[in-house]
Amino acid sequence: MRWLALLISGPMLWAFLFSLIYALHGWACAGGSGPEGLDGGARMLLIGVWVLGLIAFIPLLRLAPSGQERHQRLPRMAVWIGLAATIVTLFPVTVITSC
Amino acid sequence: MTDIPTPAAASARADSVHVAPAPAQRALALHRDLTRVWRNDRGLWGQITAVNHTTLGLRFMGTALVFFAIGGILSMLIRAQLATHQGAFLDTALYNQIFTMHGSIMMFLFAIPMLEGLGIWLLPKLLGTRDMAFPRLTALGYWCYLFGGLIMLTALLFGVAPHDGWFMYTPLSDATHSPGINADVWLLGVTFVEISAVAAAVEITVTILRQRAPGMKLTEMPLFAWYMLGTSAMMLVGFPPLIAGSVLLELERAFGWPFFDPTRGGDPLLWQHLFWLFGHPEVYIIFLPAAGVMSMIIPVMCRTTILGYGAIVAAILALVFLSFGLWVHHMFTVGIPHMALAFFSAASVLVAVPTAVQVFAWIGTMWKGHPQLHLPMYHICGFFLTFVMGGLTGVMLAIVPFNWQAHDTAFVTAHLHYVLIGGFVFPMMAAATYWLPLITGKARIRGVGEAAFWVILLGFHGTFFIMHLTGLMGMPRRIDVYPDNPEWVWLNLTSSIFSFVLTIGFAMFVLDLILQATLGQRTRRDPWDAPTLDWAMPVPSPSYNFASLPISRHLGQSARDAVLSLARGEGALAGAARGRRELLVTSVGVARPHHVAILPGNTALPLYLSASIGVFVLMMLAGQYRLAALALVPVGALIWVWARGMAPAGDLRAVEVAPNLNLPVHHCAQHSLARTGLAAVLVADGTLFVSLLFGVAFLSVVTPATPPPAAGADTVTSLVGLGVIGIALVLAALVGRLNTRSAAALGLGANLLALAALLWLAFSQMDDPTAHARDALRAAVAGYVGLHMLVAAAMAAFVLDQFRRGEITPQTQGALGAWQMWQHFTTAVALLAALVLIAQVGVS
Amino acid sequence: MTRPALALCALCLLAACDGPLSTLQPSGPIATEIAWLWWAMLAGAALITVFVLGLLAMGFGAPRKTQARVWTHGLGLWFSMAILGSVLGAGLWVGERILPRDDGAVTVQAHAFQWGWEFTHEDANGAAMRSTDLLHIPAGQPVDVLITSEDVIHSFWVPQLAGKMDAIPGRTNRARLKADTPGIYDGICAEFCGVGHAHMRFTVQAHADWPPDLSDEGTEQQEGAP
Structure with a gap:
């Protein structure tokens, strides 16, 4: 069970960050911004959460077992999956028109 | 489950999994004993009382095939209507029913039950066990599926089938715009069928985690099991949003609670979010088992092992998670800001990566091995040709600007058929041709199957390839005539003609199955020379699967080498010496033998229970809400009877599983299958609760505000009421640990007190739920919590009864553990709901 | 085939895409950008399909020594990431260009x-x-x-x-x-x-x-x- 928990921790962190940033974005845009987007503060908040989330993967990477056995490699790959997903799916906070 | 080793310790302790082989016995004697215990009763009654996974798995798949045929006939009607631009074949109202039913049948009554049936039929064989974890639940799921499907079909026959599209968007599906029972048929029928999906998900999860042959590590189990583990986990989390949405929409239609009505604070987009939160993972729920089939069959057809096992498991994991981050790509045109669209666009694109990893791993496997062009391989090639294109158009649709043009056009129709027929139907046909000898014991007749494949391939691509262009030329989905667009005629006519070719192909495929089952020659065991346990048994497979359960030494062998040894009883738990259905339960990680589970025998109880649920559904459909409430009484009573069947009884002595290995029976074991199963149920249940909270948050934050009427609640009174509920539930959660009769009585009282307080609050303090969506959602959350208190009270009463009967002893726990788990969950959701309520009041 | 014949064929094909509701006959810059996106993606998708099916066809034959990582990581991960990344980038860029903005339209x-x-x-x-x-x-x-x-x-x-x-x-x-x-x-x-x-x-x-x-x-x- 602990192994399974380790296996899903990286993707779970992605799921949490994805939901959190999507929710924050919805909340910020509902606050009555114009079509041009959020003011600097709200965008900085989104970027901040994203960066903090990326940093949060570091301890997970450290927790992941080392070694080349399959049961050691899988949790490591899983953390990388979570990290890659966080980078790719949430990078739009930096450049894309927000509201 | 406490004995799951850490990864580092796993290899060190792996030796302790070793189970000594038993001395050989006479195979025929074992076979007779086991058959007597495991077979179905005779005759029609025997079909009704059957709980065996082989019987029910096949029945799931057979029924799904019938629904596939019905859905296919409906699609013929659609294509006939669209063949010309002024089609007068169907009137619009009927056409709307037909395309709605085509989609709903193919999704809910064909694809999902088909994959459940495959999992139920195959997994125990593949993992080296004798049945699924909860045989009665398998049967219950089947009957719910059948009855729900029949309700929907009956509605179609009487012309009152759902007609709002398989996605049931509100407000089109609300009581104002869809009066009549058409929409209710969908909401109630599909929810009824979904009982089977959740039931299957629970037992597939438990079976894979706890019933693998001793020594079959999680990281070494056949890939199909990994795929099904991913699928069942997704079903546990994916179906609850749909169930929540359906219940809310039915409440809106029946009682006027305006969750989705924008004039009273609701939001049509909330329905879309809940629906697609289910709807997109659904696509991967359908794809994963099919991909699992590919990963099983390709290596066998290529006389090699799978390439990149670890990468494939990682890909499954990525798919399971990423597929929950794509749902908004069905909603790119509803006016969501571009940044949010970009999140979901990126996730939709990213999900193609794990898919690509699998596709290339399969092709690499073919390079590594020596592919032999048997019939399953034809269908696998059909998969590659079709699915690759479907995947690429999927990537196109993930691109926001292109989606704005292509969304809701025939392009999407083409794409989804490429993905679903390419990614599901072709692999299922490969699976059917691969495993049929194990089902029928017959070899196939050459020629028909190959011909069927070519006709299907031609018919499919002839129908759908050109449909991409139809969509790009502007033809929207779900229109029945297009008088102003003669340029679409040749495209549609071509699709229609080839669709009939496709139908002929499917008919030939079924003919091939029938010919093989009736006229085929007897086949030898293990006709494919496979490495997996599913073939390490006689053909057709016996009701008990294995005369003795495979142990470590059988896992490294080919099926051909293992089969005789297993039949002679050289594995674990040989025969049926105690005259009851027994199987071995192992630990999650390395599959260390843990205890022996005694399974229930044949019973009609699942039929009675699902029939009584069916009565409730019918009463709801008829608008007889009082009678519907009354119909819940037999449901509750039958669940009680069901639970009584799980009480400790009979011979509770430890069982000799293998030489020098005696294990307790599950009544005396700490972590039984039921406990793992309840944990899985609570995952689904918790997701349902989160879906409701999502609704609260969505309506509070995103929905354009329609001010609610002034609240009528008195703050102090309400807080006192909430306080009473909270204290009572925390008390109930605490006393459960005490493990005494008086504690159970106290728990029962506390739950009843909390329930009474909730009812009092609801009737004295809660605002009219029909006035505003906010109050409707509060009422819905209160109803959810109240229902859980009621069940907690019933469980406490059940435990009290077990104390009275003397069934709870220092050795046997009875239902005590289950009640504790449920009570903790109930207390947690109640407290969380109260916090959310207080926060919501505080903010406004 | 001669060059005029080819040109004629291409014309017929394009004409087949015409129609009052056709996204492939754009009449404004927004629809044109999306149509270009489509043609580019179509070309890429066609190449990838041929490539993958070619690999599949070459798979039929005698067993070959092949490295798992080439398939799972090289093709599965990096090749697909490179293509998908560029498609996503193009899509977001076009999306940004055609969004409604506060420009007094x-x-x-x-x-x-x-x-x-x-x-x-x-x-x-x-x-x-x-x-x-x-x-x-x-x-x-x-x-x-x-x-x-x-x-x-x-x-x-x-x-x-x-x-x-x-x-x-x-x-x-x-x-x-x-x-x-x-x-x-x-x-x-x-x-x-x-x-x-x-x-x-x-x-x-x-x-x-x-x-x-x-x-x-x-x-x-x-x-x-x-």
């Missing part, structure tokens, strides 16, 4: 109902001009359509000018159109909305002068409140 209203459209624009005096199933817009400049719905969800779509945008009761959505030249463009409801769905069509008329002089255009126009 002409604004018109589209109100959907079962089953038809009521459009409103302002005439030279600022009075509301209403029309049913006929939308007037200026040609050669961006126009924002504010889309609302009376009853159920509909979707506003003029394929030759831009992508679609849903009309959702309780909300106002904004879609941006731009027509290169004056003319008539067809529109259609793209979201299933009941038995009248197939007939919920409309026309967009792009005018060279704006606001247009509609005094001699028949009786369809009503001035001011209905």
Whole structure:
């Protein structure tokens, strides 16, 4: 069970960050911004959460077992999956028109 | 489950999994004993009382095939209507029913039950066990599926089938715009069928985690099991949003609670979010088992092992998670800001990566091995040709600007058929041709199957390839005539003609199955020379699967080498010496033998229970809400009877599983299958609760505000009421640990007190739920919590009864553990709901 | 085949893509950008399909020594990431370019109902001009359509000018159109909305002068409140 928990921790962190940033974005845009987007503060908040989330993967990477056995490699790959997903799916906070 | 080793310790302790082989016995004697215990009763009654996974798995798949045929006939009607631009074949109202039913049948009554049936039929064989974890639940799921499907079909026959599209968007599906029972048929029928999906998900999860042959590590189990583990986990989390949405929409239609009505604070987009939160993972729920089939069959057809096992498991994991981050790509045109669209666009694109990893791993496997062009391989090639294109158009649709043009056009129709027929139907046909000898014991007749494949391939691509262009030329989905667009005629006519070719192909495929089952020659065991346990048994497979359960030494062998040894009883738990259905339960990680589970025998109880649920559904459909409430009484009573069947009884002595290995029976074991199963149920249940909270948050934050009427609640009174509920539930959660009769009585009282307080609050303090969506959602959350208190009270009463009967002893726990788990969950959701309520009041 | 014959074939193919609702016959910069995106993705997809099926075909044969990582990591991960990354980037870039923005574009209203459209624009005096199933817009400049719905969800779509945008009761959505030249463009409801769905069509008329002089255009126009 602990192994399974380790296996899903990286993707779970992605799921949490994805939901959190999507929710924050919805909340910020509902606050009555114009079509041009959020003011600097709200965008900085989104970027901040994203960066903090990326940093949060570091301890997970450290927790992941080392070694080349399959049961050691899988949790490591899983953390990388979570990290890659966080980078790719949430990078739009930096450049894309927000509201 | 406490004995799951850490990864580092796993290899060190792996030796302790070793189970000594038993001395050989006479195979025929074992076979007779086991058959007597495991077979179905005779005759029609025997079909009704059957709980065996082989019987029910096949029945799931057979029924799904019938629904596939019905859905296919409906699609013929659609294509006939669209063949010309002024089609007068169907009137619009009927056409709307037909395309709605085509989609709903193919999704809910064909694809999902088909994959459940495959999992139920195959997994125990593949993992080296004798049945699924909860045989009665398998049967219950089947009957719910059948009855729900029949309700929907009956509605179609009487012309009152759902007609709002398989996605049931509100407000089109609300009581104002869809009066009549058409929409209710969908909401109630599909929810009824979904009982089977959740039931299957629970037992597939438990079976894979706890019933693998001793020594079959999680990281070494056949890939199909990994795929099904991913699928069942997704079903546990994916179906609850749909169930929540359906219940809310039915409440809106029946009682006027305006969750989705924008004039009273609701939001049509909330329905879309809940629906697609289910709807997109659904696509991967359908794809994963099919991909699992590919990963099983390709290596066998290529006389090699799978390439990149670890990468494939990682890909499954990525798919399971990423597929929950794509749902908004069905909603790119509803006016969501571009940044949010970009999140979901990126996730939709990213999900193609794990898919690509699998596709290339399969092709690499073919390079590594020596592919032999048997019939399953034809269908696998059909998969590659079709699915690759479907995947690429999927990537196109993930691109926001292109989606704005292509969304809701025939392009999407083409794409989804490429993905679903390419990614599901072709692999299922490969699976059917691969495993049929194990089902029928017959070899196939050459020629028909190959011909069927070519006709299907031609018919499919002839129908759908050109449909991409139809969509790009502007033809929207779900229109029945297009008088102003003669340029679409040749495209549609071509699709229609080839669709009939496709139908002929499917008919030939079924003919091939029938010919093989009736006229085929007897086949030898293990006709494919496979490495997996599913073939390490006689053909057709016996009701008990294995005369003795495979142990470590059988896992490294080919099926051909293992089969005789297993039949002679050289594995674990040989025969049926105690005259009851027994199987071995192992630990999650390395599959260390843990205890022996005694399974229930044949019973009609699942039929009675699902029939009584069916009565409730019918009463709801008829608008007889009082009678519907009354119909819940037999449901509750039958669940009680069901639970009584799980009480400790009979011979509770430890069982000799293998030489020098005696294990307790599950009544005396700490972590039984039921406990793992309840944990899985609570995952689904918790997701349902989160879906409701999502609704609260969505309506509070995103929905354009329609001010609610002034609240009528008195703050102090309400807080006192909430306080009473909270204290009572925390008390109930605490006393459960005490493990005494008086504690159970106290728990029962506390739950009843909390329930009474909730009812009092609801009737004295809660605002009219029909006035505003906010109050409707509060009422819905209160109803959810109240229902859980009621069940907690019933469980406490059940435990009290077990104390009275003397069934709870220092050795046997009875239902005590289950009640504790449920009570903790109930207390947690109640407290969380109260916090959310207080926060919501505080903010406004 | 000779070159003229090839050119003729290509022409036939392109002609087959034409039609009043065809996204492949764009008549404005927004629809044109999306059409280019489509053609580029189509070319890429065709190449990938040929590549993958070629690998599949080469798989039939004697066993070969092959490295797992080449397949799972090289092709599965990096090859697909490279392609998908560029497609995503192109998509987001085009998306940003065609979004409605606060740039003083002409604004018109589209109100959907079962089953038809009521459009409103302002005439030279600022009075509301209403029309049913006929939308007037200026040609050669961006126009924002504010889309609302009376009853159920509909979707506003003029394929030759831009992508679609849903009309959702309780909300106002904004879609941006731009027509290169004056003319008539067809529109259609793209979201299933009941038995009248197939007939919920409309026309967009792009005018060279704006606001247009509609005094001699028949009786369809009503001035001011209905």
